[in-house]
Amino acid sequence: MDAILYLIPPNDLETLILEAETPQDVLDSPFVQHSFFLGEAWQELNPLLSVNSDSAAALSYAIQAEHPLSERRPGLSLAVHYNTVVRVAEIHQALQQLSVDEIKKRYLVTIAETAPEQELKLAELKLLFLQLQDLYRDAVRHNLSVLSVIQDGIRLDKLP
Numbered sequence: 001m002d003a004i005l006y007l008i009p010p011n012d013l014e015t016l017i018l019e020a021e022t023p024q025d026v027l028d029s030p031f032v033q034h035s036f037f038l039g040e041a042w043q044e045l046n047p048l049l050s051v052n053s054d055s056a057a058a059l060s061y062a063i064q065a066e067h068p069l070s071e072r073r074p075g076l077s078l079a080v081h082y083n084t085v086v087r088v089a090e091i092h093q094a095l096q097q098l099s100v101d102e103i104k105k106r107y108l109v110t111i112a113e114t115a116p117e118q119e120l121k122l123a124e125l126k127l128l129f130l131q132l133q134d135l136y137r138d139a140v141r142h143n144l145s146v147l148s149v150i151q152d153g154i155r156l157d158k159l160p
Contacts, residue, residue, distance in 0.1 A: 002154040003042035003063055005135060006032040006147040010085055013145045017069055023079040023151050026069065033144065036135045038063065038128055042150070045125050045132070048106045055094030062091050062132060065148040079151040085139075088146050092136040100126045 004027070008016065012031035020026050038045070046063045050056035065081035083091065107125060111118055139146055 001043065001150055001152055002040055003038040003148060003150045004154055005036045005038070005063070005065075005132075006149070007034040007135065007139050007142070007144040008032050008082075008147050010143075010145050013082060013147070016147075020069060020076060020080070021073060022075055023149055024155075026076075026080050026147065026149055027154065032147070033142075034135070034138065036131055037154075038132075041121075041124055041128055044107075044121070045103075045128050048103050048110075048125065048129075049095075049098070051106050055090075055097060058087070058090040058094045059098075061087060062095065062136070063148060064150055065146055069147070079149055081148050081150075083146045083148075085143055085145055088136060088139045088144070091146075092140045095133045095136050098129075098133075100129060103129045 006026075006029075008029075008031050016026065016029055016031055020029070026032075042063045049059040049062055061083055065083040066087055067082050067084070068077035069080040069082060070076040103126060104122060107122055136146070138144070
């Protein structure tokens with residue numbers, strides 16, 4: 001499963017909630033302002049965010065957002081979620097309390113030995129974490145919601 005996060009103004013999010021029929025409609029939406037593609041690495045980064053943390057509740061929604069886009073459309077409710085502007089601010093604050101070194105420590109605890117391929121994976125996770133921090137900082141700065149799409153084989157016809 002791949003993951004991609006989008007920044008979207010709250011009013012446009014409401015329109016998308018009403019109009020989107022499929023996850024691909026979201027991926028092709030003209031409303032999104034910025035995207036951050038995590039690919040399959042989100043599955044390794046996601047659990048590292050909320051390990052034994054006071055802000056674990058907020059961080060549990062950093063990648064796989066909290067609210068289903070539409071409960072009436074099963075394909076959307078499983079794949080597409082969003083975080084409100086308020087939740088985005090909470091996640092941003094929690095992400096700023098974490099460091100790349102903390103992510104590294106958490107990752108090293110999850111693996112028994114650090115082989116060369118694990119070091120490469122760690123470097124990828126560090127970079128993704130820094131980009132995730134930047135995404136939420138930009139969302140807070142511009143008062144935007146965050147949309148997450150998680151499904152197999154995400155294909156992007158355009159990059160916002």
